Amino acid sequence: MSILESINSPADVRALSRDELRTLAQDVRDRLIDVCSRTGGHIGAGLGVVELTIALHAVFDTPTDQLVWDVGHQAYPHKLLTGRNSRMETLRQEDGLSGFLKRTESEYDTFGAGHAATAISAALGMAAGRDVLGEAFKAVAIIGDGSLGSGLAYEGLNNAGHSDRDIIVVLNDNEMSIAPNVGAMHKYLTSIQRNPLYNRLRSRIGELVDNAPAPFTGVSTLVRKWEESVKSFLTPGVLFEELGFRYFGPIDGHDIDALVETFNAVRDMNTPRLVHVITQKGRGFPAGEHGEKWHALPPGHDPATGKQLNVSAGNPAYTAVYGKGLTELGAERQDLAVITAAMPGGTGTTAFGKAYPNRFFDVGIAEGHGVTFASGLATRGVRPVVTIYSTFLQRGYDNIIHDAALQKLPVVFAMDRAGLVGEDGETHMGLYDIAYMLSVPNMTVTAPRNGTEMLGLLRAGVEHLDGPFCLRYPRDASPDVPPAMSEIPATPYGTWEVLRRGREVAILAVGTMVDTALKAADDLAAEGLDVTVVNCRYLKPYDAVTLNAILSNHGHVLMVEEGTVVNGFGAYMSAIIHRLAPAVRTAVHGVPDQIVYAAPRKKQLASLGLDAPGIAARVRALHASEAMAD
Numbered sequence: 001m002s003i004l005e006s007i008n009s010p011a012d013v014r015a016l017s018r019d020e021l022r023t024l025a026q027d028v029r030d031r032l033i034d035v036c037s038r039t040g041g042h043i044g045a046g047l048g049v050v051e052l053t054i055a056l057h058a059v060f061d062t063p064t065d066q067l068v069w070d071v072g073h074q075a076y077p078h079k080l081l082t083g084r085n086s087r088m089e090t091l092r093q094e095d096g097l098s099g100f101l102k103r104t105e106s107e108y109d110t111f112g113a114g115h116a117a118t119a120i121s122a123a124l125g126m127a128a129g130r131d132v133l134g135e136a137f138k139a140v141a142i143i144g145d146g147s148l149g150s151g152l153a154y155e156g157l158n159n160a161g162h163s164d165r166d167i168i169v170v171l172n173d174n175e176m177s178i179a180p181n182v183g184a185m186h187k188y189l190t191s192i193q194r195n196p197l198y199n200r201l202r203s204r205i206g207e208l209v210d211n212a213p214a215p216f217t218g219v220s221t222l223v224r225k226w227e228e229s230v231k232s233f234l235t236p237g238v239l240f241e242e243l244g245f246r247y248f249g250p251i252d253g254h255d256i257d258a259l260v261e262t263f264n265a266v267r268d269m270n271t272p273r274l275v276h277v278i279t280q281k282g283r284g285f286p287a288g289e290h291g292e293k294w295h296a297l298p299p300g301h302d303p304a305t306g307k308q309l310n311v312s313a314g315n316p317a318y319t320a321v322y323g324k325g326l327t328e329l330g331a332e333r334q335d336l337a338v339i340t341a342a343m344p345g346g347t348g349t350t351a352f353g354k355a356y357p358n359r360f361f362d363v364g365i366a367e368g369h370g371v372t373f374a375s376g377l378a379t380r381g382v383r384p385v386v387t388i389y390s391t392f393l394q395r396g397y398d399n400i401i402h403d404a405a406l407q408k409l410p411v412v413f414a415m416d417r418a419g420l421v422g423e424d425g426e427t428h429m430g431l432y433d434i435a436y437m438l439s440v441p442n443m444t445v446t447a448p449r450n451g452t453e454m455l456g457l458l459r460a461g462v463e464h465l466d467g468p469f470c471l472r473y474p475r476d477a478s479p480d481v482p483p484a485m486s487e488i489p490a491t492p493y494g495t496w497e498v499l500r501r502g503r504e505v506a507i508l509a510v511g512t513m514v515d516t517a518l519k520a521a522d523d524l525a526a527e528g529l530d531v532t533v534v535n536c537r538y539l540k541p542y543d544a545v546t547l548n549a550i551l552s553n554h555g556h557v558l559m560v561e562e563g564t565v566v567n568g569f570g571a572y573m574s575a576i577i578h579r580l581a582p583a584v585r586t587a588v589h590g591v592p593d594q595i596v597y598a599a600p601r602k603k604q605l606a607s608l609g610l611d612a613p614g615i616a617a618r619v620r621a622l623h624a625s626e627a628m629a630d
């Protein structure tokens with residue numbers, strides 16, 4: 001039996017010798033590599049923090065002491081040590097273990113996560129709660145170097161340093177975000193890693209002062225002052241110290257002895273302290289040194305190569321279509337710039353960045369800043385395309401309103417992963433962008449039915465000068481294989497497209513739901529129900545001419561969208577239709593006001609009725625409701 005198999009909780013970890021802890025680290029790595037080859041998931045981050053996780057659970061009295069992992073994608077080793085080893089095969093699956101952290105999953109998951117940079121604020125809140133209630137436990141935030149580039153992390157540090165509370169921040173520095181890390185903070189951390197001189201000098205000064213013989217004791221204050229000024233040149237963590245933290249590090253994050261000793265030393269202090277740990281992302285992955293590609297891997301991959309087994313050929317993903325079209329558009333337009341928030345690979349913008357490095361801006365995990373930065377670019381006549389996942393753009397909402405929309409600046413928002421995202425689960429769902437964008441004044445809101453239309457809308461967005469413009473597309477394959485960007489004209493502004501003409505019920509469908517509605521219409525036609533299907537590619541402004549024509553000869557209108565029904569397109573159009581044609585019956589079909597958990601995307605769509613049978617059932621019900629009323 002491996003040591004890992006004997007671990008039922010962190011109490012078992014605390015009973016192990018140092019040698020056994022080292023063996024446990026190897027067991028954890030082996031198990032992660034093996035299980036993730038079947039489940040897929042965020043393998044790289046977890047492999048980098050194996051020793052760190054073991055040391056934290058060995059030193060701190062979890063779950064009384066609160067470990068707050070940032071993002072949670074690196075928490076697989078934490079899951080293995082906290083009673084979830086036997087369920088690891090269910091990782092990221094329906095009703096299985098979450099790929100992130102969830103308070104409902106384990107008492108060791110002290111704070112839910114999935115989005116970056118929340119850990120310091122959450123841990124500080126816990127520390128403050130402890131102090132209010134007179135409790136005694138340690139609050140430890142573990143945050144990566146990429147996430148430390150986020151504004152939210154600074155807000156937490158700033159508040160924590162000032163508060164003087166008992167809180168520990170562990171900075172897990174692997175010089176990587178998903179892609180190689182960027183930004184001035186990254187440069188600063190790298191300079192710390194490369195400059196161990198101060199550590200040696202500082203401890204030497206301390207020894208000299210403390211051991212000074214009697215006649216020289218008076219100089220100690222002077223020497224201390226000198227130390228303070230030297231420190232500002234040489235101290236590795238002067239920035240953190242100036243923010244009110246005691247800085248410890250840099251420490252080798254794969255050396256269990258060093259980690260355990262450091263955590264033992266800082267554990268019982270009671271002011272803000274930061275432990276800077278250097279780790280290697282993806283450490284021990286058989287396919288080789290870590291790169292962006294090992295951040296997350298698909299289920300069914302070969303750990304020896306990292307390659308997916310049994311890949312089925314199919315149409316390209318929307319992301320790939322977008323990335324290619326964007327790069328081609330970049331050749332046409334020298335004024336086009338692209339902004340990503342630490343996700344060049346995920347958003348398909350790497351190729352644009354390689355082709356036009358001076359027009360490509362990776363702002364780090366700083367979505368709000370990215371939006372305002374793009375708004376600044378727009379004031380100078382540059383045409384910025386902010387490419388961010390729908391879920392992460394939520395971080396930039398105030399900036400969208402305050403900086404882009406109120407000033408009517410022509411910023412394009414390309415929202416990838418809009419809709420249901422599958423196995424990442426509830427933290428990553430792109431279900432809210434229609435609702436949050438429709439309510440922004442001056443915003444054009446669009447959703448394509450396929451890859452070609454996505455590129456047509458992208459072109460329309462870049463040509464639109466009268467305010468911000470957004471387009472949303474899913475984590476899915478495009479239903480078509482688009483031609484080159486040069487062959488795709490701009491999708492005419494504010495227009496809908498009637499794809500099928502019926503008489504009794506009209507379906508106003510959005511984006512991914514257009515083709516699904518057409519399938520539903522075929523099935524209904526076989527039953528004798530003749531349905532009109534409209535591609536509502538512009539959600540706002542809507543196509544008033546087409547809408548009026550529909551209302552003049554249909555008694556029922558069903559709106560269908562892959563987004564929340566609360567304040568979505570259906571709600572928006574219902575209000576308009578009731579004003580224009582009060583006799584027309586309407587219904588809204590979308591994602592109900594509920595949390596959607598991890599499952600394959602296709603399954604999520606089907607279980608919410610966002611497939612052809614689900615839409616057909618809704619049409620029948622709408623039609624029958626009138627029959628009953630009549």
Ligand SMILES: Cc1ncc(C[n+]2csc(CCOP(=O)(O)OP(=O)(O)O)c2C)c(N)n1
Binds near residue numbers: 116143145148392395
């Ligand atoms: C607000 C937000 N933006 C983007 C992401 C996507 N994302 C997940 S992990 C990650 C990189 C995090 O880097 P770091 O904190 O250094 O952790 P590491 O993966 O290196 O362990 C990014 C950009 C996210 N989860 N949340």
Ligand SMILES: CC(=O)[C@@H](O)[C@H](O)COP(=O)(O)O
Binds near residue numbers: 114178417424
């Ligand atoms: C941890 C995180 O937030 C990202 O890694 C995210 O899981 C990426 O999602 P995609 O797999 O859709 O790119």
Ligand SMILES: [Mg+2]
Binds near residue numbers: 174
């Ligand atoms: Mg990192």
